[in-house]
Amino acid sequence: MSKHVLHALRHTDPQLAWLIRAEEKRQFDKIRLIASENYVSRAVLEASGTVLTNKYSEGYAGKRYYEGQEFIDQIEELAIKRAQDLFGAEHVNVQPYSGSPANLAVYLAFLSPGDTVLGMALPHGGHLTHGANVSITGKYFKAFSYGLDEGTHQLNYENIRALALEHKPKMIIAGHSAYPRIPDFERFRAIADEAGAILMVDMAHFAGLVAGKAHPSPIPYADVVTSTTHKTLRGPRGGIILCKEKYAAAIDKAVFPGVQGGPHNHTTAAMAVAFKEASLPAFETYAAQIVANARALATALTKRGFTLITGGTDNHLILADLANKNISGRAAAVALNAAGIVLNCNAVPFDKRKPFDPSGIRIGTAAVTSRGFMEAEMEQIAVCIDEVIRAPEDAALHARIAGEVASLCSKFPPPGLG
Numbered sequence: 388m389s390k391h392v393l394h395a396l397r398h399t400d401p402q403l404a405w406l407i408r409a410e411e412k413r414q415f416d417k418i419r420l421i422a423s424e425n426y427v428s429r430a431v432l433e434a435s436g437t438v439l440t441n442k443y444s445e446g447y448a449g450k451r452y453y454e455g456q457e458f459i460d461q462i463e464e465l466a467i468k469r470a471q472d473l474f475g476a477e478h479v480n481v482q483p484y485s486g487s488p489a490n491l492a493v494y495l496a497f498l499s500p501g502d503t504v505l506g507m508a509l510p511h512g513g514h515l516t517h518g519a520n521v522s523i524t525g526k527y528f529k530a531f532s533y534g535l536d537e538g539t540h541q542l543n544y545e546n547i548r549a550l551a552l553e554h555k556p557k558m559i560i561a562g563h564s565a566y567p568r569i570p571d572f573e574r575f576r577a578i579a580d581e582a583g584a585i586l587m588v589d590m591a592h593f594a595g596l597v598a599g600k601a602h603p604s605p606i607p608y609a610d611v612v613t614s615t616t617h618k619t620l621r622g623p624r625g626g627i628i629l630c631k632e633k634y635a636a637a638i639d640k641a642v643f644p645g646v647q648g649g650p651h652n653h654t655t656a657a658m659a660v661a662f663k664e665a666s667l668p669a670f671e672t673y674a675a676q677i678v679a680n681a682r683a684l685a686t687a688l689t690k691r692g693f694t695l696i697t698g699g700t701d702n703h704l705i706l707a708d709l710a711n712k713n714i715s716g717r718a719a720a721v722a723l724n725a726a727g728i729v730l731n732c733n734a735v736p737f738d739k740r741k742p743f744d745p746s747g748i749r750i751g752t753a754a755v756t757s758r759g760f761m762e763a764e765m766e767q768i769a770v771c772i773d774e775v776i777r778a779p780e781d782a783a784l785h786a787r788i789a790g791e792v793a794s795l796c797s798k799f800p801p802p803g804l805g
């Protein structure tokens with residue numbers, strides 16, 4: 388994309404233009420396995436880079452604080468309608484800048500400081516904003532967390548229920564950033580009802596799978612659902628909140644003026660494009676392939692002696708515990724990056740190592756699936772990962788694999804690039 392549109396930038400700021408081109412080349416040449424990343428389409432990129440960035444529009448369609456909203460209102464209403472149709476949601480707010488502000492707005496809509504919440508523990512795959520003690524959600528609220536079962540490393544609903552009945556949280560949060568299985572939203576609903584809690588689901592990681600019908604939807608069960616729009620959903624960097632109509636006013640007020648100022652209209656427009664793309668039949672094929680690829684990669688890694696948390700995956704991500712490989716997650720991630728395979732180190736459940744250098748790596752298939760990789764390429768990725776992890780200090784091997792990776796990638800131009 389940038390090679391087509393950076394004429395002015397090259398003239399005004401060649402240094403920055405060069406850096407953007409370099410990042411574009413990096414995204415083209417590497418196998419990107421960070422589970423929260425993707426490649427947006429050229430149409431989404433184009434909508435993101437428009438004059439809509441020039442406009443302020445605090446408020447909502449028909450009730451703004453500044454004039455000149457005749458087109459902005461239509462853009463925001465289009466994005467809302469498309470998201471409602473895509474997810475079958477009664478009400479959608481498309482203004483959150485990203486997932487964390489979306490989650491914060493939900494806290495503001497339903498809770499007061501000091502209220503009790505129950506969310507998934509960060510080291511077990513939850514998110515910072517699900518009540519981690521370093522987050523505002525853990526500092527301003529009384530946050531309790533549920534972890535994974537020590538034996539299965541899966542959600543243990545009896546344990547979650549017991550914690551809910553013990554602590555009586557005002558809000559229970561389901562959803563995760565590093566859990567390779569599918570939450571049982573019906574069970575969460577029943578637990579929330581029994582405990583008298585609001586149920587919030589953060590579907591940021593699997594929203595694209597929900598849109599593409601490759602994952603159950605939390606919408607029928609949750610009072611409120613939040614998401615980013617840039618992970619499996621393959622839209623711009625942004626956030627959305629979906630809720631029942633009865634909560635619409637509280638949510639809208641919490642987003643603006645509660646947490647944010649003016650919405651980022653260029654992002655809203657790009658979201659509208661992404662929602663349209665995600666409603667097309669091809670997106671269902673894409674979502675199914677993300678999961679098929681994750682399963683194929685999990686099988687190929689297991690064959691090579693990798694220990695996968697829960698033994699495999701049902702979604703777009705894999706969590707591998709490298710303890711039996713005698714390498715830390717960070718050392719593995721650094722070596723893999725040198726070999727052209729980009730992922731992140733990650734804590735595994737009950738990790739004995741520190742969060743900055745944990746025992747595991749997280750692997751996601753959304754981005755590679757966007758560029759057309761199939762099961763055969765997953766096998767190749769597993770071979771490369773295995774070779775690098777066996778020889779994390781072998782710079783010559785890493786350079787050789789990086790060359791092979793670039794050659795493979797050259798055959799699969801990603802959306803938006805090339």
Ligand code: DSN
Nearest residue numbers: 422423486514564565
């Ligand atoms: N940073 C995101 C992730 O990688 O999962 C969560 O916000």
